[in-house]
Amino acid sequence: MTSTSTVGIHSSDNNYNNRLGGGTGSGGGLYESPQSSSSSIPTTFTTTAIFNNNNINYDADETIIDDLLSVSWNQDFGCFAAGTTRGFRIYNCHPFKETFRRDLKSGGFGIVEMLFRCNILALVGGGLNPHYPPNKVMIWDDHQSRCIGEFSFRSQVRAVKLRRDRIVVVLEHKVYVYNFMDLRLLHQIETLANPRGLCCLSHHSNTFVLACPGLHRGQIRVEHFGLKMTKFITAHDSQISCFTLTTDGLLLATASTKGTLIRIFNTMDGTRLQEVRRGVDKAEIYSLALSPNVQWLAVSSDKGTVHIFSLRVRVVGEDSSINSSTTQGPALLQQSSSSSLDALISPTMGANPGSSLSFMKGVLPKYFSSKWSFAQFHLPETVRFVAAFGSQNTVIIVGMDGSFYRCSFDALNGGEMSQQEYVRFLKN
Secondary structure, X not given: OOOOOEEEEEOOOHHHHOOOOOOXXXXXXXXXXXXXXXXXXXXXXXXXXXXXXXXXXXXXXXXXXXXXXXXXXXXXXXXXXXXXXXXXXXXXXXOEEEEEEEEOOOOEEEEEEEOOOOOEEEEEEEOOOEOOOOOXXXXXXXXXXXXXXXXXXXXXXXXXXXXXXXXXXXXXXXXEEEEOOOOOEEEEEEOOOOOOOOOEEOOOXXXXXXXXXXXXXXXXXXXXXXXXXXXXXXXXXXXXXXXXXXXXXOEEEEEEOOOOEEEEEEOOOOOEEEEEEOOOOOOOEEEEEEOOOOOEEXXXXXXXXXXXXXXXXXXXXXXXXXOOOOOOOOOOXXXXXXXXXXXXXXXXXXXXXEOOOHHHOOOOOHHHHOEOOOEEEEOOOOOOEEEEEOOOOEEEEEEOOOEEEEEEOOOOOOEEOEEEEEEEOXXX
């Protein structure tokens, strides 16, 4: 499917326009937060269906092995971007194939953020020889083969998140929100130390929800920009290690640095709706993912297992494919409050196995009454993996060793997942 829009955006500094091998630039415009300046010469870009193999720009020397610096999903989990020590690559998940790459001799990319399947990317240099300084965000239009915007900061950029109408840049102690049309600074948010660059956005066009660390340990700040409402959620006693939002931003899944419990919250009032247990031992959580219908939660960690949990959050609508252009996020049947949780909890879900001693939960330690994972898939413990949901009860997994897995789980019986596909997309 092709989506087309014309957006006014300011050109960036000429010094960076040719570094990816395309086009000549015009005008100046260096953005220094919290204040920004821009060129008076506007340009436009067309967001066409993304990258085809005819656009691949290979380096002449194919014998050099790239080191993988980062992997990140696009907003619908249909593609992922891989930043390497010599450029970046884009992969389609179903069917799996490399759809685009730029291989360079001049340096690597620590952050490559896609905007759905269009030609716009946010790039940040990374590795021992970064292509751009790690304190700069370059907005790259591959249709024009040049940078169309630039942000410069006084400290290292930890993450970049994109919506069709916003650019969000995460530093260690601050989050900046910009308008995509003119790169105007809209919001600044102070956070607790955030070296992981934790931040997530909703992606419905009619809602804009942002979640980031708060100012206290274990706290998450949720901004409902459309409602002009801020909610602080005390999610854990320990530091936050990972979290994710549903597409509409109504639900939040969180994990702490202990990595034993994952909790689901209503972002409107901060009510905790469900808690599941990954394990008893401490673990580093690498990723959390919610299925489009919010029936399932996927968790990956340094223990080498991807866990699938059944959720009991009640949603409106039937299961839908993640690749559907009409996929909608969950709609809560009723705004929750401390006295109306039953409206948000489904009595027919929640098939995660519990301890056989759960009837003694008032006597024994808490983990005996916890809900454990419904399905599992085992991976090498030495590799960092991130997981997301595909269509029809499948999970897609990407590893920092350059591996891609597709596996399926039995939605009725759970248990060990079945591997459907394995690809070594990059020899690291």
